[in-house]
Amino acid sequence: MASKWFVIKRLLLLIPVLIGISTVVFAILHLGGNDPAAVMAGQGASQEQIETIRSELGFDDPIWVQYTRFLSDVSQFDFGESYVLKPGQPVWGSILADKLPVTIELAIYGQLFGVMLGVPLGVLSAIKQNSLTDHITRIGALAGISVPIFWSGPLLIILFANILGVLPASSRIDTQYFIEGPWAFFGHELPLTGLMTIDTLLLGNIDAFVSAVEHLLLPAAVMGIYSMALISRMMRSSMLEVVRQDYIRTARAKGQGQKITMLKHGLKNAFIPVITVIGIQFGTMLGGAVLTETVFGISGLGVILVNAIQAGDYPVVQAAVLVFAMLFTLVNLTVDITYSYLDPRIQQ
Amino acid sequence: MAATNWLETRVRIVGGSLLAGVAIGALGLLVGGVRYDSQTVTTQLFAVGALVFGFGLLGWSGSVLLGRSIETVHRHLDRESDWTEASSRRAMARVAGFGGGIMGAVTVVGLLFGP
Numbered sequence: 001m002a003s004k005w006f007v008i009k010r011l012l013l014l015i016p017v018l019i020g021i022s023t024v025v026f027a028i029l030h031l032g033g034n035d036p037a038a039v040m041a042g043q044g045a046s047q048e049q050i051e052t053i054r055s056e057l058g059f060d061d062p063i064w065v066q067y068t069r070f071l072s073d074v075s076q077f078d079f080g081e082s083y084v085l086k087p088g089q090p091v092w093g094s095i096l097a098d099k100l101p102v103t104i105e106l107a108i109y110g111q112l113f114g115v116m117l118g119v120p121l122g123v124l125s126a127i128k129q130n131s132l133t134d135h136i137t138r139i140g141a142l143a144g145i146s147v148p149i150f151w152s153g154p155l156l157i158i159l160f161a162n163i164l165g166v167l168p169a170s171s172r173i174d175t176q177y178f179i180e181g182p183w184a185f186f187g188h189e190l191p192l193t194g195l196m197t198i199d200t201l202l203l204g205n206i207d208a209f210v211s212a213v214e215h216l217l218l219p220a221a222v223m224g225i226y227s228m229a230l231i232s233r234m235m236r237s238s239m240l241e242v243v244r245q246d247y248i249r250t251a252r253a254k255g256q257g258q259k260i261t262m263l264k265h266g267l268k269n270a271f272i273p274v275i276t277v278i279g280i281q282f283g284t285m286l287g288g289a290v291l292t293e294t295v296f297g298i299s300g301l302g303v304i305l306v307n308a309i310q311a312g313d314y315p316v317v318q319a320a321v322l323v324f325a326m327l328f329t330l331v332n333l334t335v336d337i338t339y340s341y342l343d344p345r346i347q348q
Numbered sequence: 349m350a351a352t353n354w355l356e357t358r359v360r361i362v363g364g365s366l367l368a369g370v371a372i373g374a375l376g377l378l379v380g381g382v383r384y385d386s387q388t389v390t391t392q393l394f395a396v397g398a399l400v401f402g403f404g405l406l407g408w409s410g411s412v413l414l415g416r417s418i419e420t421v422h423r424h425l426d427r428e429s430d431w432t433e434a435s436s437r438r439a440m441a442r443v444a445g446f447g448g449g450i451m452g453a454v455t456v457v458g459l460l461f462g463p
Contacts, residue, residue, distance in 0.1 A: 016409040023402030030395040063394040064455040
């Protein structure tokens with residue numbers, strides 16, 4: 001298991017990463033040259049009104065004052081108020097807090113799809129190297145890596161929703177279900193998670209759960225195809241390298257069956273580079289969520305980010321980018337800790 | 349003694365680029381002030397400094413987090429280059445110092461003479 005110091009060191013390194021990201025986001029938005037006060041005031045506003053808004057929001061303060069205020073607010077998870085999408089409403093409380101679970105749920109199921117198909121396909125491909133199964137898997141992986149989300153999404157919608165009619169094409173759940181908290185746990189009332197598949201189970205509504213899963217299948221598959229392809233390729237090459245190691249030959253020479261040798265000794269060691277790919281892929285998926293959410297009409301963090309950029313709602317853009325970055329760094333921290341569990345030498 | 353050396357090395361690495369950043373920042377304010385209004389110059393120059401500083405900080409933490417793994421991968425793939433974790437860390441510290449210098453120069457000049 002990961003040592004305490006290893007985890008603490010990794011957690012401490014998150015601080016400069018997050019300060020760096022916040023600073024870059026702040027810099028880019030200020031280099032853009034757009035005036036947030038003018039955006040907020042609207043097209044017909046007079047110069048006097050724009051100046052009033054600028055003064056109220058502190059945009060007339062020196063830039064170093066704005067920077068320190070921005071860092072101080074962000075460190076307290078205060079991303080300010082929305083200018084355009086929900087004027088005057090707190091960005092975190094009224095916009096991002098609701099949308100974040102939507103994107104996280106999509107990314108988790110997309111990743112699950114990728115891992116659950118990619119790992120067995122990669123192992124199978126390595127065990128049956130140069131067979132028909134291997135060739136088919138490799139062609140499939142190549143196709144999966146090459147197909148962009150904005151093409152595979154509509155294609156799957158046409159096939160499964162329009163032609164076959166077996167899966168819904170958009171939204172997160174059927175309109176007949178109304179999922180609202182709180183839920184009771186041993187007499188205590190707890191808030192819902194925002195993850196539709198979990199919340200329906202917490203509320204004990206199995207029909208709604210089935211509907212939520214049905215609605216997630218297509219977007220998760222679209223997000224997971226690329227990940228599955230990459231993982232299966234990585235798993236195959238990693239497995240092929242591991243099966244040539246002396247310890248695998250020794251295990252086989254001692255009479256251990258091929259299946260047990262592969263699963264017990266081969267898989268764990270071959271997993272180390274694959275976990276890196278899974279970690280990095282999670283970050284890519286968060287980026288892919290922007291496209292997937294748009295194609296499937298799901299209102300998550302990605303759609304909000306695009307809307308905020310189009311509307312010039314800077315606090316929302318800053319907050320959304322920072323939340324994406326935080327998620328990415330946290331996933332990478334988890335990957336690091338998993339590494340050290342699989343191979344304790346990494347801690348040194 | 350060891351602690352002094354440790355600190356001295358780091359101060360030398362960051363200090364040199366910080367001073368260079370301060371010089372460039374001050375020069376930028378002078379040159380930019382001739383053509384544009386002071387508010388625009390300070391904002392844009394500070395933002396450029398912040399961009400460089402943020403990039404350096406990200407690069408530095410990335411080098412610390414992943415540098416040794418990248419070195420190992422290079423060795424493992426038999427593709428050894430002159431790139432090392434330590435050199436990358438030092439370079440990124442210099443970049444961050446340079447950006448911080450620009451930000452510092454803009455702030456100090458702004459505080460002394462008004463934005």
